[in-house]
Amino acid sequence: MKKGDVNLDVFVGISLSLIIVGIILVILEIFIIPGFGVSGIIGLLMMIGGVFLVADSFAEGVVYLLIILIMAGLLIYIGYKTGRLKKLWRKVTLGEKQRTEEGFVAPKTDYKHYLGKTGKALTLLRPAGTAQIEGERVDVVTDGSFIPKDSAIKVIAVEGTRIIVSREENE
Numbered sequence: 001m002k003k004g005d006v007n008l009d010v011f012v013g014i015s016l017s018l019i020i021v022g023i024i025l026v027i028l029e030i031f032i033i034p035g036f037g038v039s040g041i042i043g044l045l046m047m048i049g050g051v052f053l054v055a056d057s058f059a060e061g062v063v064y065l066l067i068i069l070i071m072a073g074l075l076i077y078i079g080y081k082t083g084r085l086k087k088l089w090r091k092v093t094l095g096e097k098q099r100t101e102e103g104f105v106a107p108k109t110d111y112k113h114y115l116g117k118t119g120k121a122l123t124l125l126r127p128a129g130t131a132q133i134e135g136e137r138v139d140v141v142t143d144g145s146f147i148p149k150d151s152a153i154k155v156i157a158v159e160g161t162r163i164i165v166s167r168e169e170n171e
Helices: 008-031 038-054 058-082 084-092
Strands: 118-121 128-133 136-142 152-159 162-167
Touching (some): 128 162
Antiparallel strands (some): 128 136, 152 162
């Protein structure tokens, strides 16, 4: 009962360990570690390596992998049809939606037209607060200084949805 110089039981144990540790790493990647990164890739490689170590030949390893993929697809299909996959998906994902009717509004993405405009600080800007520019209330950030309420301000930069202001010197 030897495969080369290694005892078959030890060889199968190592292969099974690689597969189990690979599955654990993939599960960690899915449920705990965000994204698809190092642990997920290492887990997949360990599982594939474990399957190929158990196989007697490369062709047999490919057949084992195909069987595993077909079984996984079948399990996903059955889980989807029985509704269990949907229940699991609801536990993993956020089900709430932010609708416009409920008051959720996405920020405007184009604030470039405010560049160089002047306005008035509606709140104390330390360094963030609210200002009125061209008759509109907007959230602004100072260049790092504190600006008292009701001070004249000028927009010195716009970075995406961030409007950067400084105190107007003509005050």
